[in-house]
Amino acid sequence: MTARRTVVRRAPGKLFLVGEYAVVEPGTPSILMAVDRDVVVTVSHSETADTVIASDLGPRRRSPHVAAAIEIVGRLLAEHGLRIPALRVAVSSRLHEDGRKFGLGSSGAVTVATVAAVAEFCGLLLSHDHLFRLSLLATAQIDARGSGGDVAASTWGGWIAYRAPDRARVLELARRQGVRAALLAPWTGLEVRRLPPPRGLTLEVGWTGRPASTASLASTPHHRTWRHSASHGRFVETSTDVVHAAIDALTTGDGPGLLRQVRRARRALAQLDQEAGxxxxxxxxxxxxxxxxxxxxxxKPSGAGGGDCGLALLDARAHPDIAHLRERWTAAGVRPLPIRPATERNEERPV
Structure with a gap:
């Protein structure tokens, strides 16, 4: 193993197009896109005997995800009789502003960027699949309720169809058989597939200025009860149908068809909101x-709702409508963000 003096790795944030909330159920599909704002992690040798984590977000915003990412790489190395040296890990994020998050998947992005940077610093180059799996193991240790969709978008970039594995099960697999075994074993329910971007449509993103959390919203007592109801099954069924139809629209370049599915997704979320409170x-x-x-x-809202971001798709040629939308958003207290979908990320060499 050859250590490098400094390694810099980036990971983009994400937006959910359709499928949020339902995607937390293992094997249930969703569509996400990576965005052109990212987290940058720089890893170098620490001048002290301990690992030092520095962040431009300030001490109160230091994420436990950085520590979890370092720890999971350390576990993998330890299985080979190696250890991580003392590191200096510097985090810079464009997914926040003045310490406030936009709701673009900063936890997933910082985890992916940290895993990639620490692994490379220690001489490991990870495939997308192994980078994703290590990062998901790290985030699931903190909260296994999250789907990992943000981790997938930050890993692969571009537009993806994503189905989540059973996070509790893969954590138990890593605990019982080791991290390397977990990287190589089948993960039931997991699927990541690249998709083409929408044809003839432009993306607009608006920020409400309020933070939100899918995990915390989805863990309210009312929602926990609702998850065992018939209406929950109907919501997951509707969401699955919407995602499949949206995938078809993206694959065939059917812009109007994609708009119809985004509207269906909004109605399904509104029904969920009414029933689960x-x-x-x-x-x-x-x-x-x-x-x-x-x-x-x-x-529609993108992700948890309750704040954070919403997205809109419009005819890319309708420039007056786009300008009018931004003006009216601003008047309604919604800040238009200059965010665009990010391109696909190149594959790294496997270990």
Missing amino acids: LGIFTTELTALCEVAESVGGAA
Whole structure:
């Protein structure tokens, strides 16, 4: 193993197009896109005997995901009789502003970037699959309720169809058989597939200024009860159908068809919000959607709702409508963000 003096790795944030909430059920499909804002992690030798983590977010915003990422790489190395030296890990994020998150999957992005940088510093180059698996093991140790969709988007980039594995099961696999065995074993339910970007449509992203968390919203007492109800099954069934239809629309370049599925996804989330009482649709997110609909687009919350971001898809040629949407969003307290989908990430060499 050859250590490098400094390694810099980036990982993009994400947006859910369709499938959020349902995707937390293992094997249930979703569609995500990576965005052109990222987290940068720089790893070098520590000048002290201990690993030092520095972040431009300040001490209160230091994520436990960085420590979890270092720990999972350390476990993999330890299985080979190796150990991580004392490191200096510096984190810089464009997924936050003044310590406030935009809701673009910063936890997943910082985990992926840290795993990649620490592994490379220690002489390991990971395939996308192994980078994803290590990163998901790290995030699941903190909270196994998250789907890992953010981790997948940060790993592969571009547009992807994603199905989550059973996170509790893969954690137990790593605990019983080791991290290397977990990297090589089948993960039931897991699927990641690249998709083409929408044809003839442009993406607009609006930020409400309020943070939200899918895991915390999905763990309310009402929601836990609702997950065992018939309406939960109907929601997952509807979401699955929407995702499959949206995949077909993306694959065939059917822009109007994709807009129809985004509208269906919004209605399904609204029904979920009414039945499970999650507070997905805030005043700002409702306005975001209504404004987009009024100019012929389709819009919905992206991710947890209850704050964070919403997205809209509009005809790419409708420049006056796009400008009007941004003006009306601003008037409604929704800040348009200059965010675009990111390109696919190149494959690394496997270990």
